[in-house]
Amino acid sequence: MTDTKPDNALRALPSVDKLLGRAEAAFLIDGHGRRAVVDTLRATLETLRRDVLAGDAGDLSDEKVIALAADRLEAEARSSLTPVFNLTGTVIHTNLGRAPMPAAALAAIERTAQSAANVEYDLDRGKRGDRDDHLENLICRLTGAEAATTVNNNAAAVLLVLNTLAQRKEVPVSRGELIEIGGSFRIPDIMKRAGCKLVEVGTTNRTHLKDFAGAVSARTALLMKVHTSNYAVEGFTKAVPEEDMAALAREHGLPFIVDLGSGTLVDFRTYGLPYEPTPQDTLKQGADLVTFSGDKLLGGPQAGIIAGRADLVAKIKKNPMKRALRNDKMIIAALDAVLRLYLDPDRLCQRLPVLRLLTRPVDDIRDSAERLAPALQHHLGDAFTVAIEDCQSQIGSGSLPVERLPSAALALTPTAKRGSGAALKGLAVAFRQLPRPVIGRIHGGAFILDLRCLEDEAAFLEQLQSCFDPKGPRP
Ligand SMILES: *Cc1c(COP(=O)(O)O)cnc(C)c1O
Numbered sequence: 426m427t428d429t430k431p432d433n434a435l436r437a438l439p440s441v442d443k444l445l446g447r448a449e450a451a452f453l454i455d456g457h458g459r460r461a462v463v464d465t466l467r468a469t470l471e472t473l474r475r476d477v478l479a480g481d482a483g484d485l486s487d488e489k490v491i492a493l494a495a496d497r498l499e500a501e502a503r504s505s506l507t508p509v510f511n512l513t514g515t516v517i518h519t520n521l522g523r524a525p526m527p528a529a530a531l532a533a534i535e536r537t538a539q540s541a542a543n544v545e546y547d548l549d550r551g552k553r554g555d556r557d558d559h560l561e562n563l564i565c566r567l568t569g570a571e572a573a574t575t576v577n578n579n580a581a582a583v584l585l586v587l588n589t590l591a592q593r594k595e596v597p598v599s600r601g602e603l604i605e606i607g608g609s610f611r612i613p614d615i616m617k618r619a620g621c622k623l624v625e626v627g628t629t630n631r632t633h634l635k636d637f638a639g640a641v642s643a644r645t646a647l648l649m650k651v652h653t654s655n656y657a658v659e660g661f662t663k664a665v666p667e668e669d670m671a672a673l674a675r676e677h678g679l680p681f682i683v684d685l686g687s688g689t690l691v692d693f694r695t696y697g698l699p700y701e702p703t704p705q706d707t708l709k710q711g712a713d714l715v716t717f718s719g720d721k722l723l724g725g726p727q728a729g730i731i732a733g734r735a736d737l738v739a740k741i742k743k744n745p746m747k748r749a750l751r752n753d754k755m756i757i758a759a760l761d762a763v764l765r766l767y768l769d770p771d772r773l774c775q776r777l778p779v780l781r782l783l784t785r786p787v788d789d790i791r792d793s794a795e796r797l798a799p800a801l802q803h804h805l806g807d808a809f810t811v812a813i814e815d816c817q818s819q820i821g822s823g824s825l826p827v828e829r830l831p832s833a834a835l836a837l838t839p840t841a842k843r844g845s846g847a848a849l850k851g852l853a854v855a856f857r858q859l860p861r862p863v864i865g866r867i868h869g870g871a872f873i874l875d876l877r878c879l880e881d882e883a884a885f886l887e888q889l890q891s892c893f894d895p896k897g898p899r900p
Contacts, residue, residue, distance in 0.1 A: 434482045438473060439490060441466050449491045457498050465501070469494040509862040510885060514832065514875030516782050517821035521864065523720040523727070525778040527766060530725060530759040537758035544754045557742065559757050563764045567690050568704040568715070570732035574742055575719070575760065576750040580610045582716040582729030583684050587619035589744045590680060590737065591646030597624040599632035601664060602651040612651055621646060631663040637673055647680040648673065650712075652687070652702065671711025680713040680737055687822070688717020688730065690767045696774060696784050699828040704732055713737060719756075721822045724779030725763035726756045782878050783820060783830065791833040793876045797886070798835055804889045809837045809852065809872075818877045836871040845870065859888050 444450055444466050453462045469490055476482060483489075511521045547554035557574045564573035576582050587596065596616060603625065605611040616623040624645075627636040637648060648670055667683065674681035685702060693701050701722060704715045714737055719728030729750075731741060741747065752760070766776050774780050794813040802811040814836045817829035839848040852872050856863040861884065865874040879885060 431477055431480070431482075434477045434485065435474060437485050438470055438477070439485075439487050441470065444487060444491055444494075447487060447491060449488075449495070453491070453495055453498060457502065461498060461501075462494070465494045465497050466490070469497060507862065509864050511878045512834075512863060512865045512874040512876065514816060514818045514834070514866065514873070514877065515821035516818060516830075516878060517721055517779065519822050523822055524724045525782075526726065526759060527724065527763060527777050529762040529766060529776065533758040533762035534755045538755050542754050542758075544757065556751065556754075556757060560761055560764065563761065564730060564732050567764060567767055568732045569708055570704070570715075570734075572735040572738035573730065573732040574738055574747070575752055575757075576729045576731070576747065577752060578720075578727050579684070579686065579688075579716055579718040579729040580615065581750040582731045584615055584619050585741055585744060585746055585750055586682055586714060586716060586731060587616060587621050587649075588746055589741045590682070591619065591621040593620060594646030595622045595624045595640075595642065595644045596646055596649050597626045597637055597640035598649050598651060599627045599636075599664065600625050600629050601627065601632055601662070602653055604651055604653055630661055632665055633663060634665050634669045634673060637665060637670065641673070641677050641679070645677070645679060647682055650681075650683045652683070652685045667707060667710035667712060671713075674713070675711070680734070681711060682714040682716070682733075683707050683712040685715050685717040687722040688715070689722035690764075691770055691773065691780075693722075695770075696780065698783060698830075704730075708733060718822075719760055719763075722779065722820075723763065724777045726759040728752055728756055728760050778880075782880075785877055787831045787833060790876050793879060793882060794833045794835055797876070797882065800886055800889065801835060801837070805837065807840060808848065809839055812836045812838065812871075814871075814873070816873065816875050818875055830877070832875050832877045834876060835874045837874070838871045861888060 441463060445463070450462060450466075457465075473482075473485060473490065473493075477485075509521060511518055513521070517523050543554065544559075545554050545556050546552075547558075560575055561573045564570065564575075576585055598612060598616075603612050603623075613623050622644075624640050626632055626640045641648075650665075650667065650670055667681075671681045685704060685707060687701055688704055689701050690703060690705070692703065693699060704717060707715050712733065714731060714733035716729060716731050717723070719725045719730060723730075731738065763777070766773055769776075774784055791813070798811050798813055805811065812835070814834050816832050816834040818832040820828060820830070837852060839845040839852075841848070849867050849870070849872050853865065853867060856865060856872075863874070863885070865872050867873070
């Protein structure tokens, strides 16, 4: 029994030393280390002291205090970064870490990360080497470029290209391509940070070659085209084809650069997907440099790839900013492994998760829905009905913004009309609080789980079985 008078209750609180003498504490120290256990016991006692002073004293036994401390230690031991099930219907989801990595890349990361590696060491000559050497040949082989380099991400690639080739000079860009990718990547802002002056050309929906021709002056550094990756301008539109831009650039002795954004290395049409411009096509159309992401359609780690003319790449490599934007050995290893998968296009679909998910047949997804629906209904009880619905997945991350992929979803609808909004929100919270959080979306009065990206059905089911309780918070 706890004394309800604060002074007496405070005296009833055990000391840290006394708690440390208990067997449970030894067990905790084994798991978390002495320092963490001592700190957490102290913090737990402090919280209880405050509760007591607020007249809120509960059970102050040694067992209770240690149990509270154990909960805290457990919670603090969990990283806030954790795998989730992406059932949003957006395959390459920037907020959910974009491309899942292929097994070959994971193995390469492990191999390279756990020991010293010749990142910048030339084994033939026994001298300092260049970290770009590990990827350059492969990128050139796959894209047809003369030279290539890689940086931290595509935003960095664009920044570095502009800063190297256009500092204190002008860059004309079509008004239809002044994109914002999300976060703070906006072409006009990047231009400013790169130290160059954006010259807006044409109109939002229509830009002609003559608009570009009229914008070129002695102050022009290069011509630039930006792939409008996350939206489409439809209707009365015109953009200048790459070939025409390239010809105009050549006429004035200027480089023509294209920011592709996504950058797949294969013709998506051969996999039954809508066409997305590739670096190799764009270089063939006359671009002097292309930039693209490593973790969008390419399906690899976060990286930015710059490929094209050797003299321009050489200049870019000499920019001191390159050092601040470079990739570490794990990224180089992973990117190398992913690029190698492209050397065997026949098996790319099975080996590269992004492509496997994008090309997953709708029948296969529907079968998965049929298997999961009854189990989910069982765990949810009467409060929600589970139905299988056709839906449309998005490719995501600004790739092919208007294209949709037919898919199948589980739609969870509250049985009671009254309070259904709150019930849906509560359900979404409960799914997010699972050990491996499930991220879906609320749409049209239902909680929708698009199953396209659910490859591990067993893991999904198992956690429902072991701990799903939509009525309460984390079990
Ligand atoms: C996504 C994108 C970027 C930014 O690439 P990150 O790899 O996310 O830095 C730049 N330009 C275009 C056109 C894009 O689609």
